[in-house]
Amino acid sequence: xxxxxxxxxxxxxxxxxxxxxxxxxxxxxxxxxxxxxxxxxxxxxxxxxxxxxxxxxxxxxxxxxxxxxxxxxxxxxxxxxxxxxxxxxxxxxxxxxxxxxxxxxxxxxxxxxxx
Amino acid sequence: xxxxxxxxxxxxxxxxxxxxxxxxxxxxxxxxxxxxxxxxxxxxxxxxxxxxxxxxxxxxxxxxxxxxxxxxxxxxxxxxxxxxxxxxxxxxxxxxxxxxxxxxxxxxxxxxx
Numbered sequence: 001x002x003x004x005x006x007x008x009x010x011x012x013x014x015x016x017x018x019x020x021x022x023x024x025x026x027x028x029x030x031x032x033x034x035x036x037x038x039x040x041x042x043x044x045x046x047x048x049x050x051x052x053x054x055x056x057x058x059x060x061x062x063x064x065x066x067x068x069x070x071x072x073x074x075x076x077x078x079x080x081x082x083x084x085x086x087x088x089x090x091x092x093x094x095x096x097x098x099x100x101x102x103x104x105x106x107x108x109x110x111x112x113x114x115x
Numbered sequence: 116x117x118x119x120x121x122x123x124x125x126x127x128x129x130x131x132x133x134x135x136x137x138x139x140x141x142x143x144x145x146x147x148x149x150x151x152x153x154x155x156x157x158x159x160x161x162x163x164x165x166x167x168x169x170x171x172x173x174x175x176x177x178x179x180x181x182x183x184x185x186x187x188x189x190x191x192x193x194x195x196x197x198x199x200x201x202x203x204x205x206x207x208x209x210x211x212x213x214x215x216x217x218x219x220x221x222x223x224x225x226x227x228x
Contacts, residue, residue, distance in 0.1 A: 004158075042205060042218035043159070090158055101209060103149060104216060106158040 004107035023091030035090040117142040121219035136191040138206035147209035
């Protein structure tokens with residue numbers, strides 16, 4: 001089945017130690033997203049890639065970076081994690097054609113703990 | 116700017132009872148509307164979507180939703196709830212052009228036997 005895969009499912013990192021979360025997709029979608037979801041809150045969009053074009057949300061901290069080396073993979077890098085960055089990180093993909101963006105498909109998420 | 120309101124933070128229903136989760140949106144143009152479900156510790160699963168056409172849309176797991184433009188609503192319904200439906204439900208609105216989804220705060224559904 002076509003799907004969105006996130007690795008690892010659980011990640012523990014130390015305060016200030018860089019961490020990378022991974023997302024891959026077999027849907028061949030041209031748009032990939034990263035969301036942060038804190039406990040009992042809605043997902044919050046951090047940034048997205050339309051093909052190789054990176055689109056950052058205005059309120060996304062500089063501490064968060066992303067890379068998309070090819071259509072299938074996208075990475076979330078947190079350069080210096082703080083305690084406030086502990087959250088579930090969700091990757092999603094969608095197809096966009098002629099300026100119209102269709103539904104987003106989500107991966108299972110990576111639960112990040114910062115100690 | 117678009118926004119989504121889910122007025123009920125928690126809802127408890129008995130197994131076998133009917134369910135309606137409310138969603139109101141604010142958006143000036145034609146909205147794309149979605150309902151997602153999230154089980155604890157999991158990602159979001161798409162239940163159904165509305166882009167255009169028939170205002171009553173059918174989704175997976177026996178869910179349906181009705182788009183009412185006059186009320187700016189997109190309420191989710193299920194005629195008979197199962198214990199496995201206990202989860203958090205998010206309504207979301209997307210712009211016709213652009214990639215951003217705006218989510219409501221979510222409604223936690225509890226099912227009692």
